[in-house]
Amino acid sequence: MTVQIMTTLWIATLGTSLIAFLLKYSGHSVPERWLSHPKVQRINALIPIALLSALVAVQSFSEKSQLVIDQRVVGLSVAIVALLLKAPFPIVVLSAAISSAAVYNWL
């Protein structure tokens, strides 16, 4: 079991790295017209929004495949408030961590 998880982590680490580099290198090497189509550009701007929003949601409200509500909801709410107040990134992360830790440790 542990060996399996370690293997998963290594495959994820090295596989991601390999494809990340190939993508970067391909951009420097393929003809421009392949990737400069407006639809490609538009979809490319939307994909990070979709994937990262989904990640925020799953990381905040799930435990394995179960939905849970715990201290992370407080952390996420505080982060949203900090972002609305235009706080810099370190403050956003720190305030989320501190509020979440407070709820976890004392409630």
Next chain:
Amino acid sequence: MSVSITVGAYGVAFGAAAVANGFTVVQACLLSLLTFSGASQFAVVGVIGAGGSAISAIATASLLGVRNALYGVIMAPHLKVKGLKRVVAAQITIDESTGVALGQEPRGIDAMRKGFWYTGIGVFVFWNLFTLAGALGAQAMGDVRAFGLDSAVPAAFLGLIWPRLTGNFERALAVGCALFAIAMTPILPAGLPIIATAFIAIAVGLKR
């Protein structure tokens, strides 16, 4: 300077996130050295942390990495590099280096190249040093929940997307994808609810 501090903070957040989601310090550092693309790296540890398979982690991260290929297309005609130099240029083709280079465009080709190389290499150094610091820090913590690291990770993701939510359309897409992923979590195998949202983005992008 302010770029460096921000990069440092993201680097610490990434190193800590990787370890909090079960990666070793070495794996966290390798991701920063070899993948060297913030959003992709956060995605890998996020998908694995949510119980997803290696394949879905790689796929999610790679979809986010397509961005860098487009940056390469923009930068290649300005850099005009070959061989090993092209390999190095490719590795440091990220949001920051491309952004700074394009910002220097009115000041000529030399300023653009300088901006690209200095920013790319500078961010590379900072990003890797702070990843190591964050990973070691998280490793020393033990129960990451007691330090709020389980909330720091989604907060860091949120910080990454926030600047992209420029209009109502983008905000609606973000909320829609978040709700979709939550709704699908008990139904689909781990990792799939996240990657499925990429298809929402593609469908919406094609139609618009």
